Amino acid sequence: MMSGQQPIIVLREGTKREKGKGAQSNNIMAARAISDAVKSTLGPKGMDKMLVDSMGDVVITNDGATILKEIDVEHPSAKMIVEVAKSQDEECGDGTTSAVVLTGELLKCAGDLLEQNIHPTVICGGYKLASEKAKDVLNKLAMDIKTGDKKTLKNIAMTSMASKGASSEKGILADVVVDAVTRVAEKIGGKTVVDLDNIQIQKKQGGGIGNTEIIKGIILDKERVHEGMPKNIKNAKIALINAALEVKKTEVDARIQIQDPTQLQAFLDEEEGMIKKMVDKIKESGANVLICQKGIDDIAQHFLAKYGIYSVRRAKKSDMEKLAKATSAKIVANLDGLSSKDLGHAGNIEELKIGDDKMTFVTDCTNPKAVSILIRGTTEHVVDELERGLHDALSVVKVALEDGKMTAGGGSTATAISMALRDYAPTVGGREQMAIEAFANAIEIIPKTLSENAGLDPIDMMLEIRNAHKKGEKYAGINVIAGKVENMLKNNVIEPLRVSMQEIEASSEAATMILRIDDVIASKGGGGAPPGGMPPGGMGGMPPGMDGMM
Secondary structure, eight states: OOTTOOOOOOSOTTOEEEEHHHHHHHHHHHHHHHHHHHHTTOSTTOOOEEEEOTTOOEEEEOOHHHHHHHSOOOSHHHHHHHHHHHHHHHHTSSOHHHHHHHHHHHHHHHHHHHHTTOOHHHHHHHHHHHHHHHHHHHHHHOEEOOTTOHHHHHHHHHHHHTTSTTGGGHHHHHHHHHHHHHHHOEEETTEEEOOGGGEEEEEEEBSOGGGOEEESSEEESOOOSOTTSOSEEEEEEEEEEOSOBSOOOOSSOOOOOOOSHHHHHHHHHHHHHHHHHHHHHHHHTTOSEEEESSOBOHHHHHHHHHTTOEEEOSOOHHHHHHHHHHHOOOEESOGGGOOGGGOEEEEEEEEEEETTEEEEEEEOOSSOSSEEEEEEESSHHHHHHHHHHHHHHHHHHHHHHHHOEEEETTTHHHHHHHHHHHHHHHHHOTTHHHHHHHHHHHHTHHHHHHHHHTTOOHHHHHHHHHHHHHTTOTTEEEETTTTEEEETTTTTOEEEHHHHHHHHHHHHHHHHHHHTOOEEEEOOOSTTOOGGGOOTTOTTSOOTTOTTTO
């Protein structure tokens, strides 16, 4: 620039910019802060986190996805790690903590390489090769799940719940989970498909976790609309109606003028007659149960009660769809089209009081394609955490059923991958070899963290587990309960192949994405906050909302 010339300002005033190594190390620190936040929750001996939001609502959980969803993360790189947990949760329902911890560790190992002046692109290339190799190793380690093998599915559900608050009753709950998933599984084009939306979860506090049960049908959080209706109906014929049993208001503005009282009476009689016609149509179809998605007029309630038809109003759309699947009924939008063919069937319908609320139980459906799980627990927080545990267990059993493949847990697959990568690295050579070795070191964070959280010495355990694998014990993993290295297959610690696959894929992709960033340009935010939503301590600070959590 010539002397005396004005400097050229490209970025708006107040914009903060970090370049090169400074930007990379800050991004790595932010990502590691997130992974350290959830690290202590990994495994059966993991601890829980208590999250308190601005309204004072409390969530107690050790589910990685829930923790990261609840905390308010500001740092842009940290947000990318939260995305890893989200995608893992959507794809597999479990393994969120492992995926986040692995991402953090991959970045930490990459940080060490960056200090040795290895270019980020080289590291990314090495990580790509390593993740491909890791997936090959996983495929070789995977075992088939025989169709109809409920025992294996139960063990997969129990492995998933071992680290959750529900672990004390995991045997009972695993039975419920496997029963629910196998009931709603459908064969489509030769493939098994499970839609978890067909499993309805109803939470009611009271009773213990052991009182959780599966209902072969649907539970509606509604009571019957009129006291005069029967409380219990055997051999129910169910009409599902998406129309209001009320006199329709006109679409256009209309006025009705009445000159004398006799006309008023005639008007009211006509209105009543119209509603009675509607109810008569329902009775003529042969229905003795009516589930209505919209409102039911007082007069209609009176006639329905007179005919002994059990009626529920304002049922949720999602519940209507599940009822249609469970009872084989059709949802009818126009009463004129209702016939006996549209009715669904259930062995029993009754109103039961659970806690303080009355609920309608539609049970004993023949071969229902939608079922319900009624969750019980002593307090609200127990019930909520139990629901999260069941969601994970349902997801892994669904994935296992669909893919028919499983691997051993307890850090055994991570160790097998790490050993295979160390053998593979010299064959690649060049600087990528260092990146592959870094990946091999990073993936060992899973067995290390498992042993740390169980109060064991991570170094001793790692030596022991590597030793076992060298001897050819490919399913050797850490039994955190006994504090020993044992065969995980014999201990029934197993998980679906897709969970480990997704963990490796999501974490290596997120790590390489963060590594490739060498310039962070944060425009000035409003409200006087530090630029770009950075924490007050610059970009390396811990995301707000986390400091009080450790």
